[in-house]
Amino acid sequence: MAILTNGPNGGFSGKVGSVVGYKWKNKDVIRGLPRKSHKPRSEARLANEQAMKLIMKSLKPLKIIVRRTFRQAAESLNMSAFNLALSINKKLAIVGEYPELTIDWSQFTISKGPLPGLTQVTTAWVGDGLKVTWNDNSSEPDAGRDDQVTFTLYSYKFDHWFFFPNEATRSTTQCTLSVEDDWVGTEVELFGFFMTFGGETVSDSHHCHVTALVNEL
Structure with missing residues (x-):
């Protein structure tokens, strides 16, 4: 069941058929429910899933930090800070070939911003x-x-x-x-x-x- 938040012409919260409505950054948003697939997963998809698991495992303990340290960079992209951290690290910090993917810590980042950083450490x-x-x-x-x-x-x-x-x-x-x-x-x-x-x-x-x-x- 879904709830209309601003009358018949407003957004809704909850499930309607194959979509879900919710609020994000004070905006009414809808997304489709995931569809089950009976096709065998390709190696590319398996590699993507493994990469996501690796980055999620590393970033999850840092969630409180990255929500703050990626906030400024994420605002202009209309993304959440954590999702931006996830996207950047998944793109830059994963190395190797599936199923032997690993994290390259030299490319891993926990903060993104314009302030001059640490040097000669x-x-x-x-x-x-x-x-x-x-x-x-x-x-x-x-x-x-x-x-x-x-x-x-x-x-x-x-x-x-x-x-x-x-x-x-x-x-x-x-x-x-x-x-x-x-x-x-x-x-x-x-x-x-x-x-x-x-x-x-x-x-x-x-x-x-x-x-x-x-x-x-």
Whole structure:
């Protein structure tokens, strides 16, 4: 059953036959219900499904972040922030041949925006965590000394993401990300981005692969 929201000439909410009506960004939208197909799925379709599963698995733990960090880029495209993150990463970060598709983390992104990003990033495992340094590029147009930097770490060992929101500012040029003892020295993927103090504007994310220490191999 569907409900007319603005009388007989308005939009509707619910199912009518083979379509569903709903609200999205204050707009009345309808979409068709998926149709069952009895045809064997092609290899291209199977590859697309595998790629989607890989990206969804990686982005799902980051949903709260990407809803904010892709918001500005998504508005002009009339897309949701999460769907834009999904589309970009599926297009750029999937490598290999089906059924051996994998994620190229160097092409994976968790933030999309015009703010100048991290440059000259170095990492090193230290006693209490991961030390990260970067260049103070606050003299670039639109960059601010007080832009805040957020980092995320993906651990291969634990198949888990760890978050460090607003860890430092652009001008401080370094910080140490404190992690659990069993994370120290392991192989991780690091992503970082800048955000203005009010959160209106973000930078593209920067990626670094952090290798494991010898005693962790």
